[in-house]
Amino acid sequence: MSAPDRTIELITSELSGGNSTAQAVVTRSLDAAERLNGTLNAFLQIDREGALRRAQELDGEPGGGGALRGIPVALKDNICVRGMQATCGSRILAGYHPPYDATVTERLKAAGAVIVGKTNCDEFAMGSSNENSAYGAVRNPWDTARVPGGSSGGSAAAVAARIVPAALGSETGGSVRQPAALCGVVGVKPTYGRVSRYGLVAFGSSLDQVSVFGLTVRDAALILQTIAGRDERDATTADVEVPDYAGNLGGGDLRGARIGVPRALLGEGVDADVRARVEEAVEAYRELGAEIVDVELPHAKYSIAVYYILATAEASSNLARYDGVRYGFRAEDPKDLREMYKRTREEGFGTEVKRRIMLGTYVLSSGYYDAYYLKAQQVRTLIQRDFLNAFEKCDAVLTPTTPTPAFRLGEKTDDPLSMYLSDIYTCMANLAGIPGVSVPCGLTPSGLPVGFQLMGRHWGEADILRLAHAYEQAHPLTERPGVIA
Amino acid sequence: MPITESDIQKIAALAHLEITDEELHTLAPQVASIVAYVEQLSELDTSAVEPAIGGLTPEGERTAAVREDRTRPSLGQRLALEQAPEPAHGHFRVPKVIASSEEKENF
Numbered sequence: 035m036s037a038p039d040r041t042i043e044l045i046t047s048e049l050s051g052g053n054s055t056a057q058a059v060v061t062r063s064l065d066a067a068e069r070l071n072g073t074l075n076a077f078l079q080i081d082r083e084g085a086l087r088r089a090q091e092l093d094g095e096p097g098g099g100g101a102l103r104g105i106p107v108a109l110k111d112n113i114c115v116r117g118m119q120a121t122c123g124s125r126i127l128a129g130y131h132p133p134y135d136a137t138v139t140e141r142l143k144a145a146g147a148v149i150v151g152k153t154n155c156d157e158f159a160m161g162s163s164n165e166n167s168a169y170g171a172v173r174n175p176w177d178t179a180r181v182p183g184g185s186s187g188g189s190a191a192a193v194a195a196r197i198v199p200a201a202l203g204s205e206t207g208g209s210v211r212q213p214a215a216l217c218g219v220v221g222v223k224p225t226y227g228r229v230s231r232y233g234l235v236a237f238g239s240s241l242d243q244v245s246v247f248g249l250t251v252r253d254a255a256l257i258l259q260t261i262a263g264r265d266e267r268d269a270t271t272a273d274v275e276v277p278d279y280a281g282n283l284g285g286g287d288l289r290g291a292r293i294g295v296p297r298a299l300l301g302e303g304v305d306a307d308v309r310a311r312v313e314e315a316v317e318a319y320r321e322l323g324a325e326i327v328d329v330e331l332p333h334a335k336y337s338i339a340v341y342y343i344l345a346t347a348e349a350s351s352n353l354a355r356y357d358g359v360r361y362g363f364r365a366e367d368p369k370d371l372r373e374m375y376k377r378t379r380e381e382g383f384g385t386e387v388k389r390r391i392m393l394g395t396y397v398l399s400s401g402y403y404d405a406y407y408l409k410a411q412q413v414r415t416l417i418q419r420d421f422l423n424a425f426e427k428c429d430a431v432l433t434p435t436t437p438t439p440a441f442r443l444g445e446k447t448d449d450p451l452s453m454y455l456s457d458i459y460t461c462m463a464n465l466a467g468i469p470g471v472s473v474p475c476g477l478t479p480s481g482l483p484v485g486f487q488l489m490g491r492h493w494g495e496a497d498i499l500r501l502a503h504a505y506e507q508a509h510p511l512t513e514r515p516g517v518i519a
Numbered sequence: 520m521p522i523t524e525s526d527i528q529k530i531a532a533l534a535h536l537e538i539t540d541e542e543l544h545t546l547a548p549q550v551a552s553i554v555a556y557v558e559q560l561s562e563l564d565t566s567a568v569e570p571a572i573g574g575l576t577p578e579g580e581r582t583a584a585v586r587e588d589r590t591r592p593s594l595g596q597r598l599a600l601e602q603a604p605e606p607a608h609g610h611f612r613v614p615k616v617i618a619s620s621e622e623k624e625n626f
Contacts, residue, residue, distance in 0.1 A: 269584035272582045357535070362602070392531065
């Protein structure tokens, strides 16, 4: 049996008991990040100097910070931290240092968290394997020949390898829950409008949401309640009270809870080992007292098609800003302005980003808007209605998080469509705007993690976190990855 | 309608991307197969369905997204220019903008 995980809960009790210092905790995290980065490539920047300075401040100021005092965290490289880089995994933002903090960054800092580094990701968060980073792929700590998932693969790997107990990523179609499942950690995507995107680099604005990785449900809950809530600087954040998620995780008795299982989605295309682990999780919920009910999501099978129309259309618009004028990369010696735009974008963007900009430009182009974008928004309404109907019968919908465990590096790079299908279970929550949590539920016989996800009602994070916590308490993942701090 | 390489060239021009011939040959079939995949949506009758544009939740819709229109501190010229590839005298310098008459026909 390995030593207990250094969760936020454990670190906090060490610090408040005077058994450790923020400097010692942060040094340990920085050392692990540096030592493992040659293997995992999880970090694009490690800020030893800044992190130690902050830790020293906290040690010199008893009572400083808040619920996350002295907790080392890592942020995906598409979230702005003043004084640190924000490349989004792209050449076009190489060397870019945003002059301001994202709202989530401000809130983490105010709570006493210490940012140890910026994590690798698929370029502009476009990918499901982290192989689309201009700075090299991230490796899965459970098997370094395999992908960690994406797009927030660096944050997932950093938590799985126990470099940090929690990290931020971002989701547009599953970019936190999917790598969380593939790396054996917890991933939470909040309700659309729950967390401010001010300072998150935009990809698909009707879908994007800052999301959280944690070693445990409680860790993820603590981070979420710190960053959530209305922000005047993001007009899409809603004025809805943020509950104390971590303080209300409850016990293991789930009598009265109803969990919906869409059986039709558990058939074809799901890896047999994944299905077996997820079926066991369903049984575990039954044993905890929950009632398992059948639900139907008749339009779920269209979610990838809807997603790739909406996300690429929105991306083609959002990424128009990378033109070489105000910041980031500019091509050398262009003869005029148009050539500067074109060559800057040609040389600065990677293949997947170009592919999606092209697709998005196509579906929005003259004569096609109604057939693609409008149609996709209408089917999105049908997907939302499916969930509203399901929630008449249950409190949460349970599915696998991913159809397969972690695949090998290079396995899907030549076939974009098969890569897109990795998000088949996750992107429906982004389309419906509902929250979702991925929870580890054991390993395959070859030792790869499997995750299931619970999706809940709008603003119902507390409910799905309580259900996730009950499962985790009864069936914690006790195995550890091969690459670990 | 199948997507051709000439469609891809038009889209690239609209998106301000100067793609290479090699990219053209790989992107054309890939974009075509993705478009063929998303066309499965046409099997659904959505004539009576409202598009999901706008706030996704009633709470989001209700949240006041307007504020008083008054001047507030902003980044300032120094910080705003700090990351520019070619700042000059408080401005962003760019190459020649005005096209020759021949180039104008392409606008």
